[in-house]
Amino acid sequence: FQNQLNHMNEVSADVSMQQRKIVGLMTAWTQKIQGLTFAIVVLVGAFAVMEGDMTTGALVACSILSSRMLAPISQITGVLGRLQQAKVAKSGLDELMKKPVDQPDYSHLIHRPALDGHYELNGVVFKYGDDDPKPSLMIPKLEIKPGEKIAILGRNGAGKSTLLQLLSGMQTPLQGKVKLDGIDLTLIDPSDVRRDMGLLNQNSQLFYGSIRENLTLGAPLATDQEILEALQITGALGFIQEKKEGLDHIILEGGVGFSGEQRQALLLARLLIRQPKILLLDEPTAAIDDVSEKQLIDHLKGYLTHRTMIVATHRRAVLELVDRILVVNDGKIVMDGPRDQILNQSQGGNKRVVGASA
Structure with missing residues (x-):
């Protein structure tokens, strides 16, 4: 960048x-x-x-x-x-004027005081471009209940990130519907979706400004206590305390000067500060070492109570957080079931599917 x-x-x-x-x-x-x-x-x-x-x-x-x-x-x-x-x-x-707007004058968006994370996908077909020879994702039927913790597994390019984009509303299916709490996701007021949903994708960035300003982009009224709690969960509190300016330390554009692990910890903390009820995480521990990953997982177990989480990952340790696994291959869900059952069925192919480093 x-x-x-x-x-x-x-x-x-x-x-x-x-x-x-x-x-x-x-x-x-x-x-x-x-x-x-x-x-x-x-x-x-x-x-x-x-x-x-x-x-x-x-x-x-x-x-x-x-x-x-x-x-x-x-x-x-x-x-x-x-x-x-x-x-x-x-x-x-x-x-700029050709870009779609969140709330067109002719739209009739539905306001929801709270979103629980009950997803229903029916006949979903998605392509990134009309010239694509085949769909990037095809899901005949999928239901995710409120409070479920789900891992999406699969090889690179299988469609894991695309599925998260559809669940977040960042992408719209070519065919079929993505419903959230019984309502078509495209009809829900975007401000309500952003309030209760947190998406951490692989393109998330830190911006020029203080650590505090970066962390509170989505929650400008967050207190120092809430910030410190989020930093404690992600393991970022330690290296921030080493900075002379603390939360007022200036971050350069793109997080230059921080390691990949530190940047990822700050990005995850920025998401947690917002207290979303639905968490969509794309490789949240990809740049984190095994020790830090174990600490993060232990802290997240309590945080995720009564929250819906869908995480795309290649790391075996992250599976401790989930109770259900979706295996995606070539844009299709080829396996879906309880965590232990899917892992037992995979057996020898599990390492190729999960891509675990441990």
Whole structure:
């Protein structure tokens, strides 16, 4: 991300420099034209005055009129520069206005005071693009009850992350419906979904600002006690206490300066602070070592009480948190059942499915 930002800044600086050069050349050119025209008027008029064909007053009037007539030329360069800026701004606004909105004027969204996490998927088919040769995910029927703790297992590219995106409402199925608490997920007010649902995907980022500002992005009214409790659960409290500024320590864009394990702990803490009733986690312990992972799992066991959790993982230790397993392969759910039953059925193929490092 930082490299992309630096590249975009470099390109923007080059374009801006070229534009300034062109505007400078045009400004100098118009000034020369004005000066040359004024000199010609005065020179020709002076000879006419000496020969008696023109009065001095007429010469002065001609010089003033020529200056007034040529003055707009000097403004052309500024207008051209602003015109280019206006074109770019209009293009950006057009693209922004084409984006879908959370709450269209014609929509009739349903407000829910609380979401429990009861999912029903029926005839779901999802593609990332119309050109895809086959669907990325096909789920004829799936039900997730409130309070269930479910692990989604499968190889890379099997469709685990896609399923989490559908459950979060970040993606919409091409066919079929995803219902949450008996209501089509697309009809529920997005603010209600964000209030009760927490999604931690592999693209989550830390932003420039203090640790406190990053942690409270979704919960601006969170108290220091709530922040510290979340940090304690994820194991981030220790390395934050080592910082001289503590929660006021500045994080660089993308979390530069923190290890992958520390970044993941902070991202998970940011989610837990919001106290969501539904947790959708995509590889939450991928960058965490075995010891820290064990501590995190022990802390999460109490936190997850009365909460719904769906986690995509390759780590065997995470399975301690779940009571049900979905095995996804090639966009389809090939196994679904209690944790111990699925693991016993897998036997020799379990390591390939789970991808456990332990």
